[in-house]
Amino acid sequence: MPVAVITGASKGLGRAxxxxxxxxxxxxxxxxxTVDALERSARYVGAHGTRVVAVAGDVTDGAHRTALLAAAQxxxxVDLLVSNASVLGAEPLVRLDAQPLAGLRTALETNVVAALGLVQEALPQLRAAEAGTVIxxxxxxxxxxxxxxxxYGASKAALDQLAAVLGVEEPGLRVWAVEPGDLDSMDxxxxxxxxxxxxxxxxxxxxxVVPGFLRLLDERPMSGRYAAPALLETV
Structure with missing residues (x-):
């Protein structure tokens, strides 16, 4: 069976x-x-009968990233790595003249630096996979x-650029930056x-929006940036 690692998987898009x-x-x-929420998610997902391993921790912690990939091994x-864990940097969001710099650093560390760290550690497994994929x-x-x-947008723009360059540097993989759509205004x-x-x-x-992600996995287009709503429009 193929194996996926998904961060930010205790609720929302990750769990779906x-x-x-x-x-x-x-x-x-x-x-x-969050341990309790993650364990609930694992039970919910595991009801489909596949193997599900829950690894609680903060993606900014290198030891946690290592544990995720050890479990995948x-x-x-790992065949598919999904970097979904995100933080806003300010709650609620504020204008740039009020953006806490510490919050921006946290957003960059979580949304960008940790995502790259996880990819770096996952690359040996992804390269060995028949259809290694990063989302x-x-x-x-x-x-x-x-x-x-x-x-928040600046951190995601940086993530997009990392994904774009990774797609060029790793032509044997598929690397997709996927926009859920409409300012991520899901419930x-x-x-x-x-x-x-x-x-x-x-x-x-x-x-x-999950069918848009699944369509990418089914059709495996070239590495690049995609919007889930646009993918759904042509299903």
Whole structure:
């Protein structure tokens, strides 16, 4: 069975994608900081009958990254690495004139530096895989200028660039930066923390964008940046 490592997998998009992959027969290594939420997610995903290993920890911790990939190796080696763990850098989001610099450093460390560290450590397994793949979960704010989204958007723009260069440097892999769409305004805790007073309008569930991610895995287009809504429009 193919093996996926997914960070930020205790809820939201990470859990939704993990469940969809498990339904397709993937074995999974799930990472997140909150032990109880991660264990609940692992039980939910594991109900599909595949092997699911929960590894609690902070992705900025090198020992945690090593543990994630050691678990993947025990399952047969990672085929798909999904960098989904993210922090905002300010909650709620603020204009750049009020952006805490410490918060921006934290966002860069989590959203960019840790993602690269995980890829670096995973490369031997990914290169050995039949169809080694990296997905960096991006944001519309990485490509467009939206008030208050500057700090978070800058971190995701940096992640996009790392993904683009990795795709060039590792032609044997598929490396995709994937934008969930519409300022990531899915019904997730991350969006609620970013914009707590958005008017209470109903928001799409993370499950609604997962088919876009699955289409990439099915069709395996060239490495690059993709938007899940655009992929869904042509399904």
């Amino acid at each position: 994608l993990a469940a969809a992959l498990a339904e397709r027969g993937w074995d999974l290594v799930l990472g997140a900081r 025990e399952l047969g080696g 960096a979960v991006s944001s519309e704010a990485a490509a467009e200028a939206y008030e208050t989204w500057g700090g 997730t805790d991350l969006y609620a923390a970013a914009v707590p007073d958005d008017g209470g309008e109903p928001r799409p569930s993370p499950d609604s």
